[in-house]
Amino acid sequence: MSDFLKRARVAEQQMRALFPATPLQRNDHLSALYGADIWLKREDLSPVRSYKIRGALNAMGKALAQDASRDLFVCASAGNHAQGVAFVSRHFGVRGVIFMPVTTPQQKIQKTRIFGGDCIEIRLVGDYFDDTLEAAKAYCDAENGHFLSPFDDSDVIEGQASVAVEIDRQLGRAPDMIVLPVGGGGLSSGMIRYFREMADGVDVRLAEPAGGASLSAALEAGQLVTLPEVDSFVDGAAVARIGELTFSVLKSVPRAHVLAIPEDRICTTIVDMLNVEGVVLEPAGALSVDALKDLKEQIKGKTVVCVTSGGNFDFERLPEVKERAQRFSGLKKYFVLRLPQRPGALKDFLQMLGPDDNISRFEYMKKSARNFGSVLLGIETTDPANFAALFEKLEANGFAYSDITEDETIAEFVV
Known part of the structure; x- marks a missing residue:
């Protein structure tokens, strides 16, 4: 067994200190719709309603194991990563300073504050995330803190791979295909590496928002590319530049296996999952399910696992989502x-x-x-x-x- 597989399995065990394995559920509605055996890995049901808690826990735990006196962790995030870092900071009883853009909705700020309690401080800096990130890194360097990257960190990637460990055990076999959302690449690179070393025959498809297709751009150029403009609607996956460490894994993915999903079409899936299944998904969390529309001819009769990566949906956005879904349809x-x-x-x-x-x-x-x-x-x-x-x-x-x-x-x- 490779060192990475061992570390991913150890990371998965560490998760049990905070939460049970998220469910792997067969979805009858989607299975009937596509003539396949469709399973949903419900990361939207984690304590922070996304998989981001995994990478934060693994990275922070490793940093404290190396230096137990370390007491300052810093991150920049407007959403799920912030909530994961806040939750884990309270778990370890360490100080977390979380930088968020001034434009971050109050609902996300409040949730982050609730998860972190007295252990965290939230600093609102910058109108745009790049400004927020720059301020967070400058503060981290000045205060000798430990910066927790949302995706481009080997310990974070390893923590996200714990999702694959759970799927492997829960399904009892490797699925025919796994459909994953991709933004910065932390989840997708960790899971692809795990299944590649476990069962080379697993077919993987990646779904990224059309308005933030940084992986597609990098694959086409053969190197990292910074997108000049990003549509922030799918805020959990729309990044201008995929991570360097994550791309070292994802660059081997065939370009045809990366799907660019229209933002308005994602809205139809959010509405469908809410109305038919009662499942609340944020735009990034619906990516893998929406991608099935492009894969319907390839998945007939197969066992397919879709990772629903997050459910932090602000219901104030529902009128916009419904509007976009109706217009697309x-x-x-x-x-x-x-x-x-x-x-x-x-x-x-x-x-x-x-x-x-x-x-x-x-x-x-x-x-x-x-x-x-x-x-x-x-x-x-x-x-x-x-x-x-x-x-x-x-x-x-x-x-x-x-x-x-x-x-x-x-x-x-x-x-």
């Missing part, structure tokens, strides 16, 4: 209608709507010097085909309109 559209300024014109338009069409937004500016007025309309329906029928009626009756649903600039301004 073609069930909601926005358009500008040229409405004749004559009595009965609005009534004529309303009569064109189908029984399942619902107006969700209506803004009309009447201008007396013109023959037409512009109406901003938002319409929800139950079947995308209903819009084709509506637009056909509009055109047949001489109503001019512009569909602005896919116009990001206009839609972002008005929606």
Whole structure:
């Protein structure tokens, strides 16, 4: 047995001091939907609702084993890593200083404070994470603390590999395929290395957000790449640059095995898992489940494990998630209608709507010097085909309109 396998198994045992193994659950809904044997590794059910507690516990425990007098641990995070470090700081009774962007939602700040209690201090620095990270590292150096990287650290990677150890034991065999989310690469590199050394035949697929596809960019370039811009919607996995240590493992993954998942499509999976299964997933936590849509022809009849990596979902985001899901599914559209300024014109338009069409937004500016007025309309329906029928009626009756649903600039301004 390799040293890495031994260390990963020791790390997995260390987790039991804080929490039982997270469940590996067969999902009947997904299994029936894809004609496969689909299992979910529920990291969203850890004490901090993500796998990040694992790397933090392993790295902090090792640092204290080497120097028991060490009493300052520092990290920079706006989410799950912060909560994991806070929880583990309280467990070991050490001082944790957690740097978070000024723009971090209060819900995440409060959860981090609750997990860490009196053992942690939260410092809000910078509007952007790069500024926060720079401030955290500068403070750590000045105070001679131990910096806990969210992913690019060998002890953190080893701790995240404990997820693979549990799957191996819980399933009792290697699955045909494992689908993993990838952001900085701590979880994916640790698990890939574990299963590669345990059972070389395990097929792995990685899912990253399309707006933060740093692994795909690095694989295409053959070296680390810093993305010039990142869509932060999938905040638990959208990173501009994958880790150096993690890429040393992930660079051997075939480019075709890394899937870029559209942010709006992830929203459809979040809504589906909530409505059908009662499972609350954050955007990064839904990545692996959403990736099944791209793998449906490859997984039929196979045993597939998806790691649901986190469930720290702020329900204030639910209206946005629902909105994005509806637009992606073609069930909601926005358009500008040229409405004749004559009595009965609005009534004529309303009569064109189908029984399942619902107006969700209506803004009309009447201008007396013109023959037409512009109406901003938002319409929800139950079947995308209903819009084709509506637009056909509009055109047949001489109503001019512009569909602005896919116009990001206009839609972002008005929606």
